[in-house]
Amino acid sequence: xxxxxxxxxxxxxxxxxxxxxxxxxxxxxxxxxxxxxxxxxxxxxxxxxxxxxxxxxxxxxxxxxxxxxxxxxxxxxxxxxxxxxxxxxxxxxxxxxxxxxxxxxxxxxxxxxxxxxxxxxxxxxxxxxxxxxxxxxxxxxxxxxxxxxxxxxxxxxxxxxxxxxxxxxxxxxxxxxxxxxxxxxxxxxxxxxxxxxxxxxxxxxxxx
Amino acid sequence: xxxxxxxxxxxxxxxxxxxxxxxxxxxxxxxxxxxxxxxxxxxxxxxxxxxxxxxxxxxxxxxxxxxxxxxxxxxxxxxxxxxxxxxxxxxxxxxxxxxxxxxxxxxxxxxxxxxxxxxxxxxxxxxxxxxxxxxxxxxxxxxxxxxxxxxxxxxxxxxxxxxxxxxxxxxxxxxxxxxxxxxxxxxxxxxxxxxxxxxxxxxxxxxx
DNA sequence: TGCACCTAGTCTCAATGCAACTAGTCTCGC
DNA sequence: GCGAGACTAGTTGCATTGAGACTAGGTGCA
Numbered sequence: 515x516x517x518x519x520x521x522x523x524x525x526x527x528x529x530x531x532x533x534x535x536x537x538x539x540x541x542x543x544x545x546x547x548x549x550x551x552x553x554x555x556x557x558x559x560x561x562x563x564x565x566x567x568x569x570x571x572x573x574x575x576x577x578x579x580x581x582x583x584x585x586x587x588x589x590x591x592x593x594x595x596x597x598x599x600x601x602x603x604x605x606x607x608x609x610x611x612x613x614x615x616x617x618x619x620x621x622x623x624x625x626x627x628x629x630x631x632x633x634x635x636x637x638x639x640x641x642x643x644x645x646x647x648x649x650x651x652x653x654x655x656x657x658x659x660x661x662x663x664x665x666x667x668x669x670x671x672x673x674x675x676x677x678x679x680x681x682x683x684x685x686x687x688x689x690x691x692x693x694x695x696x697x698x699x700x701x702x703x704x705x706x707x708x709x710x711x712x713x714x715x716x717x718x719x720x721x722x
Numbered sequence: 723x724x725x726x727x728x729x730x731x732x733x734x735x736x737x738x739x740x741x742x743x744x745x746x747x748x749x750x751x752x753x754x755x756x757x758x759x760x761x762x763x764x765x766x767x768x769x770x771x772x773x774x775x776x777x778x779x780x781x782x783x784x785x786x787x788x789x790x791x792x793x794x795x796x797x798x799x800x801x802x803x804x805x806x807x808x809x810x811x812x813x814x815x816x817x818x819x820x821x822x823x824x825x826x827x828x829x830x831x832x833x834x835x836x837x838x839x840x841x842x843x844x845x846x847x848x849x850x851x852x853x854x855x856x857x858x859x860x861x862x863x864x865x866x867x868x869x870x871x872x873x874x875x876x877x878x879x880x881x882x883x884x885x886x887x888x889x890x891x892x893x894x895x896x897x898x899x900x901x902x903x904x905x906x907x908x909x910x911x912x913x914x915x916x917x918x919x920x921x922x923x924x925x926x927x928x929x930x
Numbered sequence: 931t932g933c934a935c936c937t938a939g940t941c942t943c944a945a946t947g948c949a950a951c952t953a954g955t956c957t958c959g960c
Numbered sequence: 961g962c963g964a965g966a967c968t969a970g971t972t973g974c975a976t977t978g979a980g981a982c983t984a985g986g987t988g989c990a
Contacts, residue, residue, distance in 0.1 A: 520976075523831030530835045540938060554830040559979060560939070569976090590938085607839065610832035612850040614858065614892075617827050622762040623731030624818035626881040627738045631815065642820040650822065667918055669910045673834040676895060683891030684822075687884060702877045710875055728945075748969060767948060772970070777945085798969080 519573035521606040523555045524566045529575060529595055529603040536579045536594040539567055550657065554673050567593065575599035621684075629707055637695040640688050647685040654678040727781035729814040731763045732774045737783060737803055737811040744787045744802040747775055758865065762881050775801065783807035829892075837915055845903040848896050855893040862886040 519525065531537060531545050539560075546557050557563055570576045571593070579594040595603070628636055658674050668675075694700035727733065739745060739753050747768075754765050765771055778784045779801070787802040803811070836844055866882050876883075902908035 521828075522976085523826055523828050526831060526835060530838060533838070543938095551831075551834050554826065554834050556826045556978080559977095561941080561979085562977070564939070565976080603835075603838070607832055607835055608847055610828050611836075611844075611847040612854075614851060614854055615828055617825075618731055618762065618764045619825050619827075620729075620731050620818050620823055622881045622884050623734060623759075624815055625884055626759050626762050627734060627811075627815055628819075628880050629877050630738060630741070630811070636819075639816055639819040643822060646820070646822055665918070667910055667914060668908055669837050670915070670918075672836055672899070673830045676830050676833055679895040680888070680891060683888060687887040691880070700876055702875055706875060707878070710873070710878075730945080746969095751969095764947080767946095768970070769948080769972085770946065773945080 517573070519569055519575055519602065521610065522566065524557065524562060525570060526603060526606050526610065527551065527555045528563075528566055528570060529599050529606075532576055532593055532595040533600060533603065536592050538590040538592045539564055540590065542567075549670075550661075550674070553677065570599070575602055629702060633695055633701045637692055640692050640695070644685055644688045644692060647681055647688065651678065651681045651685060654681060725781070727777055727783055727810065729818065730774065732765065732770060733778060734811060734814050734818065735759060735763045736771075736774055736778060737807050737814075740784055740801055740803040741808060741811065744800050746798040746800045747772055748798065750775075757878075758869070758882070761885065778807070783810055837910060841903055841909045845900055848900050848903070852893055852896045852900060855889055855896065859886065859889045859893060862889060 527546065528542055531542055537545065543557055543560065543563055546552055546555060552558065567576070571578070575596060576593045576599050577596050579592045581591050631639070654674060654677055658671060658678065661671055661674075662668075691700065735754060736750055739750055745753065751765055751768065751771055754760055754763060760766065775784070779786070783804060784801045784807050785804050787800045789797055789799050839847070862882060862885055866879060866886065869879055869882075870876075899908065
């Protein structure tokens, strides 16, 4: 009875690709890149990939199919998905799709400390973010256009559509905030914040 | 010459709170919860908080102010931010706000494997997600309303506004996809995907 | 021959997430 | 007064992740 394997984006993708055909680790990495999925699964550092494969292997979700020896290359182990692996992949996929997971991206955390800056400084950094988001958006749009032009079925690009929608939404939001900062509709000052603080904080936690 | 401390949402928030007044670790946790920031910084398991504080201390960004002994409670170490800590907090904040960081949330990774499901199954799980997103959205809206009603300055709720905008955008996107699935505007079948695959994959990577 | 770069895989370290554990205190009912 | 359960406060351990360095052979080219 091996411990259940924890799901992760990379683990799911590995199972899914092996579902499609047996592969060796490097082949998996190549496929991920070839299909443009390196934007949604972190396969940049190979270490993670090899560890994930080990983990799946130890958990019995994948099995060694053969060990190739293509002289000039090191030995390459070809894996295939097991029946259990197929079942688990389905469960993971259902769970990951149906249940939004509470993750902690850095941007909202940083935003929550916006009062540390002056409104002018905030305007400046947020404009820089908006510009970078615009660049990302253009990139994603271009990629989508290329693939759609090649007649790739839409469902295989769905995650790109999602990324585009999210980047677009974030950019809109940031621009709305910068507009408010410029117009003065959103502003603050240390005095204003301190004043509010006193109203509400009679019994403040320990301090010096 | 200590190694530079790596930024993290929690580390930034700790520095920011200490900026405001010296505190002991538990007080920091309380403040984070009191200000509703536990939704953007992961302070749920205290272990992370204590480790972060240690890290900041080792890096010279915070210093021990005093060691309280409130008999009946264990010893509590009160920390304050150093000048270097203030400077570093500023740098982190600028960086985190201005530069969108490539993170790898699970949803897009899962989406990229949507073809593993049938369109009907996809419709089902995505509807479940949309409903959960709707619940989250209602929650966030209610919280915002409460705080706004109390006259809290808008800038201190800005991260909530952001979360709301993102949840809203995601829900809209998911609903648009479920609509397309229902109408048949988005569909696929194993044959269709296999056919496309053959067109493009003459030289496929190793297999069995 | 020397140099840069690519392929393929391994190793290490710090950081994170998650959960269990200790140990004292407070509260409430009985 | 006393035990159950909850809260306060901090510690410990383990598996996973992220990021980078390192090995070691192969290829192109000047």
